Amino acid sequence: MTTGNIFLQSAVARFESYKKTGDKALAQLSEAQCFHRPTENANSIAMIVHHVQGNMLSRWTNFLTEDGEKPWRNRDAEFEDFHCPKEELLQKWNEGWNCLFNALNNLTDEDLDKTIYIRTEPLTVCDAIVRQLMHYAYHVGQIVFYAKILMDKDWKPLSIPVGESEQFNNRMGLK
Numbered sequence: 001m002t003t004g005n006i007f008l009q010s011a012v013a014r015f016e017s018y019k020k021t022g023d024k025a026l027a028q029l030s031e032a033q034c035f036h037r038p039t040e041n042a043n044s045i046a047m048i049v050h051h052v053q054g055n056m057l058s059r060w061t062n063f064l065t066e067d068g069e070k071p072w073r074n075r076d077a078e079f080e081d082f083h084c085p086k087e088e089l090l091q092k093w094n095e096g097w098n099c100l101f102n103a104l105n106n107l108t109d110e111d112l113d114k115t116i117y118i119r120t121e122p123l124t125v126c127d128a129i130v131r132q133l134m135h136y137a138y139h140v141g142q143i144v145f146y147a148k149i150l151m152d153k154d155w156k157p158l159s160i161p162v163g164e165s166e167q168f169n170n171r172m173g174l175k
Contacts, residue, residue: 004109011129012104015136019097022140024158025147026093031086033150043079045143045150049093051078052139056096059118059132060103064111068118068128104129 026034029045037044043051054075059068112126123131148155160168169175 053096
């Protein structure tokens with residue numbers, strides 16, 4: 001296996017991990033919680049989802065051949081208050097991720113050294129992937145953090161629950 005293949009597999013695995021984390025957080029929330037804004041200057045989880053979808057569609061559509069900031073994207077509108085059924089919000093979430101995975105699954109080793117552009121900034125494909133990994137990890141972290149606040153005592157941990165690290169390590173044979 002080539003270094004490029006290893007990188008692509010690793011990137012896809014990390015993106016899948018972020019999506020799964022976001023999926024689990026979103027599944028715990030009611031529709032009202034998804035659209036709740038604690039202050040006028042704060043984004044709702046729905047607004048973050050809308051932004052992530054817009055970013056993914058823009059960045060990953062025709063990834064190798066067009067600038068990642070598409071003329072049809074209206075980034076500012078992604079941060080406007082809106083409401084839709086939770087099912088539609090989850091469709092937006094999945095549409096963005098499907099676009100990303102479709103683009104990644106069509107890349108080859110040879111593509112990793114190519115230059116693409118995001119807002120006219122030249123980036124290697126490899127660097128663009130790392131850039132988006134960080135961007136989406138940031139937003140999934142926001143979703144999880146805010147979901148934990150909204151759910152409070154009803155939050156179901158997405159990883160090792162507090163106070164259970166030793167049991168987890170024992171199960172993994174680490175102690």
